[in-house]
Amino acid sequence: MSRRWSDPEGAALVLVLGWVSLLLPATLWIATAAWIELLQAQNARRATTAFYVAEAGLDRALAWVAQKRSAEEALRGPDGAQGTFDDGGVFGVPGQFIPFGPAGEGYEVTVSPVDATAVRVRSRGVGWGGGTRAVEAIVHWTESGEVSVRWNEEFDS
Amino acid sequence: MSLTEIMATLAVAALLAADAASFGHSALRHIARQQALRDLRQALLVTSEMFEREWRIAGFSPTGTTFSGVPIAGASEITFEADLNGDGDRSDAHERVAYAWDADRRTVFRATLGASPQPWLSDVSEGGFELRYFDSSGQPLWDLQARRQASAIVLRLCAERQGGPGSGLVREWVRVTSARRNPALP
Numbered sequence: 001m002s003r004r005w006s007d008p009e010g011a012a013l014v015l016v017l018g019w020v021s022l023l024l025p026a027t028l029w030i031a032t033a034a035w036i037e038l039l040q041a042q043n044a045r046r047a048t049t050a051f052y053v054a055e056a057g058l059d060r061a062l063a064w065v066a067q068k069r070s071a072e073e074a075l076r077g078p079d080g081a082q083g084t085f086d087d088g089g090v091f092g093v094p095g096q097f098i099p100f101g102p103a104g105e106g107y108e109v110t111v112s113p114v115d116a117t118a119v120r121v122r123s124r125g126v127g128w129g130g131g132t133r134a135v136e137a138i139v140h141w142t143e144s145g146e147v148s149v150r151w152n153e154e155f156d157s
Numbered sequence: 158m159s160l161t162e163i164m165a166t167l168a169v170a171a172l173l174a175a176d177a178a179s180f181g182h183s184a185l186r187h188i189a190r191q192q193a194l195r196d197l198r199q200a201l202l203v204t205s206e207m208f209e210r211e212w213r214i215a216g217f218s219p220t221g222t223t224f225s226g227v228p229i230a231g232a233s234e235i236t237f238e239a240d241l242n243g244d245g246d247r248s249d250a251h252e253r254v255a256y257a258w259d260a261d262r263r264t265v266f267r268a269t270l271g272a273s274p275q276p277w278l279s280d281v282s283e284g285g286f287e288l289r290y291f292d293s294s295g296q297p298l299w300d301l302q303a304r305r306q307a308s309a310i311v312l313r314l315c316a317e318r319q320g321g322p323g324s325g326l327v328r329e330w331v332r333v334t335s336a337r338r339n340p341a342l343p
Binding site: 022025026029033036037040044047114117118120138140148149150151152153 | 177180181184188191195198199202206210213214216217218219220221223239241338339340
């Protein structure tokens with residue numbers, strides 16, 4: 001028998017390479033699967049946090065708007081004076097970014113007229129990872145002074 | 158190297174090869190199963206989120222018109238209504254959306270006004286599209302009329318599909334609880 005077959009030198013390398021060729025695809029697959037799961041979870045987290053941040057902004061704005069006696073008063077902004085820089089705003093100028101979380105989350109709220117008796121309150125939330133969602137509410141004042149709120153959500157925000 | 162050594166080596170190599178083949182087969186089956194499970198989970202997430210959005214919007218009207226928003230509230234079917242464009246009616250596209258489970262086709266269908274029902278989620282298990290309604294104090298509502306005024310809903314979606322050749326069925330479910338945003342009005 002030639003030396004080529006009788007010398008075991010190098011057999012370990014062949015064995016290890018054989019096992020690696022088996023284990024490598026499995027490892028790659030596990031890493032890929034974990035990565036896809038992570039992306040799915042991140043997408044859900046982006047959308048969910050953005051939605052709830054937007055809703056938090058809307059709820060806070062509605063609490064402020066509901067104290068007003070008319071649509072016209074709600075449009076005057078925080079300073080209560082018409083024709084000033086903060087008209088259509090709630091927490092400052094319209095669309096001012098209000099931080100709401102440790103990872104850059106926050107919301108922007110604007111109030112715009114619908115008609116003489118109603119305003120549209122829109123809140124755009126920026127969630128974890130920069131995801132955005134927008135929600136809005138139409139606030140109506142009846143002649144008797146009652147306030148009704150109808151909630152809506154933007155699909156492409 | 159003697160003949161005995163060669164035969165022993167071949168025997169061990171054959172055992173290793175058989176083990177590797179078995180391992181590979183199991184891994185492939187597992188991959189197919191996990192892939193199916195992931196697809197199923199993603200489908201459930203997307204569909205439940207879509208449903209939840211429409212539930213939240215139900216009853217919306219920019220003109221201030223008030224209506225129930227949920228004219229049909231069954232255990233495995235539901236219809237949402239909203240006046241999205243503010244024209245005072247609920248008869249335009251997407252202003253009326255209905256979900257219903259078809260037992261024969263194991264599919265939940267979603268229908269918008271004026272369009273034929275489209276498959277929304279397939280491979281739904283028996284009883285896998287379940288709706289429960291609750292009042293503002295958290296008590297379950299059984300009466301169909303009372304459900305139209307429900308303050309919260311619980312959607313349970315369960316689906317199962319073949320996980321690949323020889324790997325059996327994969328099953329996944331999602332449960333969503335959502336409060337009513339627009340006040341329930343008769």
